Amino acid sequence: MSEDIKYIERIAALITAQIRGTLTEEEALELKVWCAQSAANQALFDKLSDPEYVKDNMKDLPNMQALKSAGWDRLHSMLSAEDPEWQGAPVRRVNWRRYWVVASLIGVAIVGTLLYVRSGHDAGVVSSAPVASRLKNDVAPGGNKAVLTLSDGTSVVLDKAEKGAIASQGAARVMKLDDGKLAYNILNEKPTELAYNTLTTPAAGQFQVLLPDGSKVWLNNASSLRYPVAFTGKDREVALKGEAYFEVAHNSRQPFRVRVDGMLVDVLGTSFNISAYADERTIKTTLLTGAVRVSKGDAGTLLKPNEQVLLDDAGKLSVLKDVDVDGVVAWKSGYFHFERADLKTVMRMLARWYDLDVQYEGAVTSHEFEGYIERDLNLSQVLQILQKNQVHFDLNGRKLTVRP
Numbered sequence: 001m002s003e004d005i006k007y008i009e010r011i012a013a014l015i016t017a018q019i020r021g022t023l024t025e026e027e028a029l030e031l032k033v034w035c036a037q038s039a040a041n042q043a044l045f046d047k048l049s050d051p052e053y054v055k056d057n058m059k060d061l062p063n064m065q066a067l068k069s070a071g072w073d074r075l076h077s078m079l080s081a082e083d084p085e086w087q088g089a090p091v092r093r094v095n096w097r098r099y100w101v102v103a104s105l106i107g108v109a110i111v112g113t114l115l116y117v118r119s120g121h122d123a124g125v126v127s128s129a130p131v132a133s134r135l136k137n138d139v140a141p142g143g144n145k146a147v148l149t150l151s152d153g154t155s156v157v158l159d160k161a162e163k164g165a166i167a168s169q170g171a172a173r174v175m176k177l178d179d180g181k182l183a184y185n186i187l188n189e190k191p192t193e194l195a196y197n198t199l200t201t202p203a204a205g206q207f208q209v210l211l212p213d214g215s216k217v218w219l220n221n222a223s224s225l226r227y228p229v230a231f232t233g234k235d236r237e238v239a240l241k242g243e244a245y246f247e248v249a250h251n252s253r254q255p256f257r258v259r260v261d262g263m264l265v266d267v268l269g270t271s272f273n274i275s276a277y278a279d280e281r282t283i284k285t286t287l288l289t290g291a292v293r294v295s296k297g298d299a300g301t302l303l304k305p306n307e308q309v310l311l312d313d314a315g316k317l318s319v320l321k322d323v324d325v326d327g328v329v330a331w332k333s334g335y336f337h338f339e340r341a342d343l344k345t346v347m348r349m350l351a352r353w354y355d356l357d358v359q360y361e362g363a364v365t366s367h368e369f370e371g372y373i374e375r376d377l378n379l380s381q382v383l384q385i386l387q388k389n390q391v392h393f394d395l396n397g398r399k400l401t402v403r404p
Helices: 003-020 025-036 039-048 051-058 064-069 073-082 096-121 343-354 379-386
Strands: 147-149 155-157 164-169 172-176 182-186 196-201 205-210 216-219 223-228 236-247 256-260 263-267 271-276 282-289 292-296 299-303 308-312 317-320 335-341 357-360 369-374 392-396 399-403
Touching (some): 003 025, 025 039, 025 369, 216 223, 263 271, 263 282, 282 292, 292 308, 299 308, 335 343, 343 357, 343 399, 379 392
Parallel strands (some): 182 205, 357 399
Antiparallel strands (some): 147 155, 147 196, 164 172, 172 182, 196 223, 216 236, 256 263, 263 292, 271 282, 282 308, 292 299, 308 317, 335 369
């Protein structure tokens, strides 16, 4: 089966799950990214999510046998496996709920193919030749890479470490789990002293850690998190540099706190993202669920879900409401997200993920970038997408020159 058909089937499956209400968080973001890729994708999604549209247009679709003979064997087997009575049955025999689901599968397959042929093979994709001719090499995307610094200063390169026990730290055993995450198993011992570990990701690295209290942290590239190997005090305090997404285990008797460059985020049990890179003009704290209080000196504000607080270099706090939180945490699910981002903002993101030295020649375009790009692409593929917006690139080793 061609990659094109597999892609169409994937989008069909996502829309079907959306209709059924079984879409996972990661799948919801994947579908959102697809919709954002073009107005045509969004229009198709809107139509296939409308039962009246499906009902009105169902009569124009061929029956399952016709689809099968036309080469849609995979779609036919998908539907048949889900409902045996659909073996060769005409479309008009389904009940309303199944009617909607099957229409989505068929509709996306047919219309999605036309969209792919029109926008994928024609004007929608620029030939890679103009970019490739100016690239002396390519750069692979980042991956799961980190260094763990133990309380005695010993460093462990986690991406090279074997799975299982890595070290003993106070009353905790440090583990690398089968899925590659870092975790702490608390032993039935009272810690004799407070020991700290620091998890550091390089440029082109990211990592996940399960803290001793069960809280989960996703650490983005060029970032570090310092934390005790056991939370024994009146609160649970960690220190962050760079960017991380937190899912905090609830414990009202022991609040969770994050210190970020003089700013303090107080948490009970919630999920939120903090972006605090030294080369960015603001520190951004974005709340997905629960509640957090962000403070700097005497100033403070309480965040509600879908809100973001900005701390500028003058120490001023400001709150944005109705933030696209899916876009903010898209990096965790494998995407760059650009929302009215200028070129230098985009290039800083790429520099951190591909470990680049970015330089500029000539005037910098004022074009603003919108949308999503997969983080698992090679650099040349990302540059190919960006060059459609009045910008060109030369790459030599890790040096990327940007010019009009």
